[in-house]
Amino acid sequence: MLDLISFVKEQNLLNKDKEIYSLVFQDKKYWVKKARPTMSSLSHKIYYKIFKLEIITPVEYKSAKEALKFETSKLKKFEALGINVPKIVYKDEDFFILEDTGRTIHSHIRKKDTKKEDILFFIPKAIETIAQIHNCNEYHGGAQSRNLTYKNNKVYVIDLEDSFDKNIDLKTLQYRDFLLFLLSLTKIKANVNIDYEDIINNYINLTQNYEFKEKLKSLARRISLLIKISKLNFVNKLFGQDVKSFFKLFDSLYNLKMDRK
Numbered sequence: 001m002l003d004l005i006s007f008v009k010e011q012n013l014l015n016k017d018k019e020i021y022s023l024v025f026q027d028k029k030y031w032v033k034k035a036r037p038t039m040s041s042l043s044h045k046i047y048y049k050i051f052k053l054e055i056i057t058p059v060e061y062k063s064a065k066e067a068l069k070f071e072t073s074k075l076k077k078f079e080a081l082g083i084n085v086p087k088i089v090y091k092d093e094d095f096f097i098l099e100d101t102g103r104t105i106h107s108h109i110r111k112k113d114t115k116k117e118d119i120l121f122f123i124p125k126a127i128e129t130i131a132q133i134h135n136c137n138e139y140h141g142g143a144q145s146r147n148l149t150y151k152n153n154k155v156y157v158i159d160l161e162d163s164f165d166k167n168i169d170l171k172t173l174q175y176r177d178f179l180l181f182l183l184s185l186t187k188i189k190a191n192v193n194i195d196y197e198d199i200i201n202n203y204i205n206l207t208q209n210y211e212f213k214e215k216l217k218s219l220a221r222r223i224s225l226l227i228k229i230s231k232l233n234f235v236n237k238l239f240g241q242d243v244k245s246f247f248k249l250f251d252s253l254y255n256l257k258m259d260r261k
Contacts, residue, residue, distance in 0.1 A: 005090055008032055008097060022100070029100035030089060033071075035064035038161055053219075054176045055183070059141070060163045065093050071161040072096055081136045084129070084156045101158065102151025106184065109145065114190040122150065123185070123199060129155040130181060131206035139173035144184035175212055178203060179219075186245035196252035213256055220253035227251050 004025050011032070015021045020033045040048075040058035048056050062070060068091070078085045086098035105126050109119050126148050133140055140147065141162035149156045164173060185194055204210055220227065229235055230247040239247075 001090065004030075004097070008090075008095070012095070031086070031098045031100060032095055033068075033098065034095045035068040035093065036161075037064045038062045038067045038163070054172055055179050057164060057168060057172070057176055060165060062161075062163065067161050068093065068096060070163055071159075074160040078133070078138070078157060078160070081138070083132055083136065083138075084154050085160075086156060086158060098158075100151070101149045101154075101156035103149060104146045105148045105150055105155070106144070106146040106187065108150060109185075110187055110189060112189045112191075114188070114192070116190075116192045119188065119190065119192055119194070123194075124202060125150070125155050126181065127199060127203050128206065129157060130177060131203055133157065134174045134177070134207050134209065137170065139170060140177045141173070143177035143181045145181065145187075146184065171209070171211075174207075174209065175215055178209075178212060179216070182216075182249060183246075186242060186249050188245070189241060194248075196249055197256060200256065210259070213258065216253045217256045217258070220250045220256075223250060224254060227254055 007025050008023070008030075011021070011023050012034075015032075018034075019036050020031065022029060022031050024030075038059050039061045044056065045058045048058055072088055072091050075085045075088055079087075084101075086101045089097040089099060091097070105122050108114070108122050126145060129148060130140065130143050133143075140157060140160065141164070142159055147157070147159040149158055182196065182199070185196075185199075188194065200213060200216065204213060227247055227250055230239070230244075231251075236244065
C-alpha cells in the first residue's frame with residue numbers, strides 16, 4: 001500500500017493540472033481524484049430563481065476538503081446499502097484513490113457505430129442502478145450515463161460529490177437524477193430509435209415514482225411551441241444531431257401516455 005501511495009504522489013507531480021486521472025500500478029488500474037470544491041455559478045443560481053427547473057438546481061457550495069469528505073462518505077454509505085461503487089483504496093485530505101470499475105455507460109452507447117442491441121443492453125442496466133439508488137432513499141446528484149460505469153456484468157456509480165440545499169426534498173433530487181439520465185441519452189450518435197416511453201415506464205415500475213411521468217410531461221408542455229417549431233423542415237435542417245435528439249426526447253415526453261387510475 002505504501003508503495004502505491006508513494007507512486008501516486010510522484011504521479012501527482014506529473015499530473016498537477018489534472019483533477020482526475022488514471023494510472024496502472026503493478027498491472028492494476030486505479031483512479032486518483034484530487035480534492036476540489038463544488039459550487040454553482042451566480043448566473044446558474046439566477047436562472048434557477050427565474051425558471052425554477054429541477055434540472056438546474058444549484059449544487060451546494062463545499063470547499064475542496066469538504067467535498068472530498070462528502071464523496072468518500074457517500075461512497076461508503078452506498079457500498080453499505082449494496083449499491084456498486086468503486087472501492088476506496090486510500091484517502092487523505094488532498095486526494096483519494098479508487099479501484100477501476102470499467103468504462104462508462106456513455107462510452108458504450110454514444111458512438112455512431114453502436115449497435116442497437118448494445119443500447120438495449122446498457123440502458124436497462126443503468127435504469128436498474130438509478131432505481132436501486134432511489135429505492136434506498138438516496139440520490140446520485142449527477143446521474144448521467146458518463147457517471148455510471150460497467151465491469152464484470154455490474155454497473156457502478158461514480159462521481160458522488162454534489163450535494164444540495166437541505167430544504168430541497170428527496171423526490172425533487174431523484175426526479176432531477178432521472179431527467180439528467182434521459183438528457184444524457186440525447187448524446188447517443190447512433191441512428192437508433194430510443195424508446196423513451198419504455199425507459200420511463202421501466203423506471204416507474206421499479207420505483208413506483210408514478211408522479212414523475214406527469215412532471216416530465218408538464219416540463220415538455222412548457223416548451224411545446226419550440227417542439228412544434230423544431231419539426232419544421234427548414235428549421236430542423238439547421239440543427240445538429242444533439243439538438244435534434246434533444247427535441248426528440250421532449251416530443252416523446254410531450255406525448256407520454258398517462259396511466260388511468
